[in-house]
Amino acid sequence: MSVKIEVEVNGTRHEREVDPRLLLVHFLREELSLTGTNVGCETSLCGACTVKMDGLTVKSCTQLAVQADGASITTIEGLSPEGELHPLQQAFWDEHGLQCGYCTPGMILAAEGLLAVNPSPGESEIRESLKGNLCRCTGYHNIVKAIQSAAKGGA
């Protein structure tokens, strides 16, 4: 069985026939070649695959592509206009909030989701909001700093 879906990703509309079991993350990565969204686990816990769907952060490994029919999705590739950096991207760079970079797209999207509902979070609120995003490199210290810095800058 295949199902026709229509999804807007980073401002572009896409129409595809998909297998119902296809995970959204594989749809983004393999159908649309948007490989910035990564896969780090298989139990919906690492958050590397975090994207924004209809204004809310979701784990794209825990959504089927068919569920995204009609949705509007933002991935790391579409977070800022071509050639510009989103304030969070800038802050992650400035504060050394990444090392290997694999968790970073999901981490930045998760942080964006936090700042959208809480523009000036305290340290513990930031840390709580990152429960669903794992990083093995940074020990989180500079990720927290980056989000604080982006929040101060009015991200």
Place this chain on the structure above:
Amino acid sequence: MFPAKCDYYRATSAAEAIDLLGRHDNARLLAGGHSLIPMMKLRLCEPAALIDIGRLEELRGVSENDIGDNALRIGALSTHTEIATSETLRTRCSLLAEAARQIGDPQVRNKGTIGGNIAHADPASDLPAVLVALGATIHILGPNGERSIAAPSFFTDLLTTALEPNEIVTTIEVPVAPPGSGSAYLKVEHPASGYAVCGAAATMTIEGSSCTAASLAFNGVAATPVHAEAVTAALAGTAADDSAFRAAVDAHLEIAEPLGDLHASGEYRVALAKVYGRRALEKARDRALS
């Protein structure tokens, strides 16, 4: 990481969903997907057909106004984020909002639904004991029409509910917190999964300095929510002080077959329940008085 092949049908009404469930063997309902899809990815669950009810507006939303007897209705498709941030629930049934805020992580809360959560009946989930402590009612629609089940009777065993095949949860009805009452949900979370190793949900109504009514229930410590009625029965009418709580919990909390795993044995979970049960009661009392 790769679900097995399955078919997919999108229901346009609750009635159609029930019809589709009846027409397809090994069909599963798909709402937020946050219980089902993880199991499908590990191939612990291989449904032949998915019935997507995720877009049914009729099953969504928190009622703004009381219905009937001081109660609020929450559509089964309401997400944990919607519940956690609902102004109505935060002011009128804050226990549920407080527990919803502690589920998983923001991304999970943005998609996971209360209906899916309770239908999955994971013993370490955060909502079952809360609904039991609240005295919630689960409204169900099936091939033979509607019926309602009190929360304690809904959770029948590990990952098992009173739902019959082809039935769906439509609404959860929770009582409005009475004046002079307070509540608290405290949770020891599993360091890996974030699920409750022990979650304690308490409500308490205070008059003067005594407890006139209370309820207490636990997640994570047994196959189904533990409703500590003996504890709260002992508290009714007594002075709402810490020592009374301690005495009541120590004397009356019984957990027949505690769950244990690698991280926390049954014995330890019982010890946690005693501590966190007491602390939840204390916090509920403090909130009732504030």
Place this chain on the structure above:
Amino acid sequence: MAVLGSSIKRREDPALITGEGKYIDDLTLPGMTWAAIVRSPHAHARIKSIDTSVAKKTVGVVAIFTGKDIADSEHGGVVPVGWLLPDLKTPAHPILAVDKVRHVGDGVAVVLAEDRYTAHDAAEQVEIDYEPLEAAVDPKAATEEGAALVHEEAPNNIAFDWELGDKEKTNSGFAAAAHTVALDLRNNRILPFAIEPRGCLAHYDKNRGLTLRMTSQNPHVHRLLLSLASIALPEHKIRVIAPEVGGGFGSKIHLYPDEAIVSWCAIRTGRPVKWIATRSEGSTTDAHGRDHVTHAELAIDGDGKISGLRADTHAAMGAYLSTFAPAVPTYLHGTLLSGQYDIPAIYVHVTGTFTNTAPVDAVRGAGRPEATFIVERLMDLGARAMGLDPAEFRRRNFVSADAFPYQTQVALAYDSGNYEPALDKALEIAGYAQLRADQENRRKSPGEDGGKLLGVGLSSYIEACGIAPSAVVGSLGAQAGLYESAKVRVHPTGSITVYTGSSAHGQGHETTFAQIVAEKLGVDIDAVDVIHGDTQEVQFGMGTYGSRSAAVGGSAIVRSIEKIIAKGTTIAAHLLEAAEGDIEFEKGEFRVKGVPGKAQSWGDVCLMAYLAHNLPEGLEPGLEETSFYDPANFTYPFGTHVAIVEVDPETGEVEILRYIAVDDCGNQINPMIVEGQVHGGLAYGIGQALWEEAVYNQAGQLTTATLLDYAMPKAHQLPSYETASTVTPCPHNPLGVKGIGEAGTIASPPAIVNAVCDALSPFGVTHLDMPLTPERIWRAIHPGEDA
């Protein structure tokens, strides 16, 4: 401002923060097939039969191969071990199992399909008839009578039996000691758990050979091992490329069967083949870390001076010997048992044992965390036995600053060190005296602070990194040298490309190595590019691990730059009609000493090197130099960490209130990156101390294969760290750098455990094994309590 020593922002980041970075799973090739490896669900079993007929009928399946297909073929091989010890048992490790599986996850067959979903569908359809056997799981119990035998060739499952130090001298030290303390501990097995799972993409062309893109910390080492043992292709017909690599932590050093299987499939089918581990697949096949069972003792004289240390360890090797596995519990562990202390006699005995588990090999810290844990736990026990403050007991036993170079009793010669200032600084930042006063107050009136128990833990660690002098490691069994290479290619216009044998995967070498070049040559940092991770572009190199890249790889770059400057000086002297000895190179200019204005710019000299119109007679044109730097010694970073924790006595839950790290990694090329390495290292070690454990049950099933059960540290469980440093430059490399990638991981487990045991000392608790789960602590506080 000097470029070297500045916190310059990383040039790696723009691609990574925008999703443009290309990791292995982001790459595709035309005609690519997907591999799924069928793995053993049993810890130990005989393979009776394999039936692929049903699986082969799945639509989209391209081919299915078994171990026999590989063994019978021209390009079949084994997975080699790269470090030999005397009498080491080296049973063959076929790239796909043929008649027996020896751990859950051992590969049995491989399915190739047109897409990844189909590959996994078909893998489930491969029918394998196993005869399950008993499993050996525990590293010590595996050596006991009646334990299941992992390999026929290794009686009692003993892979090696190794010792270091003077046994008799140590024993007599103990006999004469005023006090002794003893410790039985289990150093918990951990998963490396890079967030990016391992994977590879192989493509074979009959003329050009094999191109293997893979998650690698050391592409040349992988190429060498593949060529020597695993797929029987000449080394020059293999190109290994590491694209962006999403963390390694040791797990991407080793050669696994998987890359060889995928390469073999690409050769056999002529189609590109990609394999990406799922998380649980990675958990059961990545080489794990630690898994030691140890008995250790410390002898102390009447003045509180240590008179001896001895340790006996059983170290799991897992089912097969992974690439550097035998070195980890021996030369990276036993040699570190002197810590920061002047210990007159040390003896260590290690038994390496085969178990029916995933292999154990280097994971961040590799041997040194285990050694530091022994030493620093014994220091706390010793202090307690002597009635001394743990800081005072350490101070009393430090190797004194004037004693360097210091020859330990366990082979290493510490080149430099100055331990007291780091301790002092850590204690000062912590407010140590006040903490002890607070602790005493709380103990007197336990009602305050909710009755929480306050604990303070110290860890004064040393590590040997910057590995390593090739002749030394060769004499100890390494089947490779541990130098590093650098080619500095100056282009005619003066810009520079550096080719380094190091292979970064998050460490920021493209930035820090460019800083070295910019500083030494006085050029703009943007005129320098750093290339790594491709065996076709880069000369042979050993890769990134063991906190070696700055000390060894960076030094190699300096050596090449020195050669560049020397040649530039020759050219400049010729152009300036001056003697070479009169030329000095400064700020990008070759100047005649003492003659202002008489100079040749960097650009002019570079251009002339390539124009070659006017070069000294006999001098070759061009300006490009290669160096292979072989370090004279290990480097010896050190420091003191302080953990401050609160324990809830009712539940055993631990909260880290503060964590202070004072590290001395010598000169710092980029302090921002140094700090970042400390942060990450701390989380890694704190994770081991509090939450992480790879648990095998008695049947040899890994019960923590996914993040549902394996507790990797999360942001809300950790504090912000307080970091500081002292600077004692390494005396034997040209940058004075030592290494910082593993320090946090080495220092923090004992700091945390010491803090928790300190908090629990009123309950008579002297030791708890990691991870310090709330239940373990609760049981220590409430012994025998019946809930």
